[in-house]
Amino acid sequence: MPTVDTLGRPMRDLRISVTDRCNFRCTYCMPFDEYKWIERSEVLSFEEIERLVRLFLSFGIQKVRLTGGEPLVRKDLHRLIARLSAVAGLPDISLTTNGALLAEQADALFAAGLRRINVSIDTLKPERFRALTKRGELDDVLAGVFAARKVGMTPIKLNAVIIRGTNDDEILDLVHFARTNGFEMRFIEYMDVGNANSWSLDKTVTKKEILETVHGRFPVREVGREHGSAPAVDYEFLDGTGEIGIIGSVTEPFCSSCTRIRLTADGKLVTCLFAESGFDLKALVRSGASDDEIRTQVEKIWSVRTDRYSDVRWDLVRSGTYQAGAHKKIEMITLGG
Ligand SMILES: C[S@@+](CC[C@H](N)C(=O)[O-])C[C@H]1O[C@@H](n2cnc3c(N)ncnc32)[C@H](O)[C@@H]1O
Numbered sequence: 001m002p003t004v005d006t007l008g009r010p011m012r013d014l015r016i017s018v019t020d021r022c023n024f025r026c027t028y029c030m031p032f033d034e035y036k037w038i039e040r041s042e043v044l045s046f047e048e049i050e051r052l053v054r055l056f057l058s059f060g061i062q063k064v065r066l067t068g069g070e071p072l073v074r075k076d077l078h079r080l081i082a083r084l085s086a087v088a089g090l091p092d093i094s095l096t097t098n099g100a101l102l103a104e105q106a107d108a109l110f111a112a113g114l115r116r117i118n119v120s121i122d123t124l125k126p127e128r129f130r131a132l133t134k135r136g137e138l139d140d141v142l143a144g145v146f147a148a149r150k151v152g153m154t155p156i157k158l159n160a161v162i163i164r165g166t167n168d169d170e171i172l173d174l175v176h177f178a179r180t181n182g183f184e185m186r187f188i189e190y191m192d193v194g195n196a197n198s199w200s201l202d203k204t205v206t207k208k209e210i211l212e213t214v215h216g217r218f219p220v221r222e223v224g225r226e227h228g229s230a231p232a233v234d235y236e237f238l239d240g241t242g243e244i245g246i247i248g249s250v251t252e253p254f255c256s257s258c259t260r261i262r263l264t265a266d267g268k269l270v271t272c273l274f275a276e277s278g279f280d281l282k283a284l285v286r287s288g289a290s291d292d293e294i295r296t297q298v299e300k301i302w303s304v305r306t307d308r309y310s311d312v313r314w315d316l317v318r319s320g321t322y323q324a325g326a327h328k329k330i331e332m333i334t335l336g337g
């Protein structure tokens, strides 16, 4: 019997943040220059990550996604990919990256076994890109996605957070760019992650609005969520040129089917993107615990899981009583988006 939480949800997806560092400072994610960084010695080693992935497989994990911070700033990330690719019974490894270092690493990542990749790209305007990321150059990211395509990665999904008054005028340009080049656009509703991104509901362009905009120009029909539990609802173009996905985390929360568990770069186990804290799994690992002891602890944590933050937030937002700052959350860069 798979371990299920208090709402009957199994554990299917493991998201691992491999670093809290990032070479960008996207205004909606990392609005400050400096943060309290995790000490190098506290970051999980590749050996520790591989061991934990093997242990998690026994709970029915089907997908592992590496994220951050920016995963490609972690030295020799391809070596971790190679280790995980060799783990028997792990069907799916993917990576979410800002793409700045992808052009130089695409070959090594592919050779190590990486096939699926998500690259964040919120705008196709170089000046706007600089303003949004504070430290990024659009050309580097474009070079990265084309390098990934050249080495043979597929699918290549392009993530865009749509913020009203910032980049909502580019929804169709982004779709056109993705369709023309064989990529898959994934739009993400702007969320109040972390504690400092000055989120307000009026800045969130809703899934419904995004869909209407796309459908008006490039007609689509709904396909549904991959495996029934993916965050994105997928739509295919009626003309047969691929798909898009839209993640309505704010206005169409999907807590009831959330099968994701997260490991922070310093080895905290977290059961919700909006959690206030996590369980220090690294301490257990480094104390010499056996595989069984670690499994027992993970099972205990998952079996009492009650998280449904986005459902609750949406109820409060609709009743006009939601206060974004009232709930202290772990920063997205620590947690891994
Ligand atoms: C935290 S990033 C980490 C991986 C990598 N650095 C990147 O940018 O793709 C993962 C994803 O979270 C998304 N994200 C960050 N802040 C967000 C916010 N406030 N609302 C919605 N999505 C957000 C990013 O756009 C990105 O697609």
Ligand code: SF4
Residues within 6 Å of the ligand: 022, 023, 024, 025, 026, 029, 030, 068, 069, 070, 098, 120, 333
């Ligand atoms: S969204 Fe990704 S690239 Fe941008 S600041 Fe956050 S972690 Fe860095």
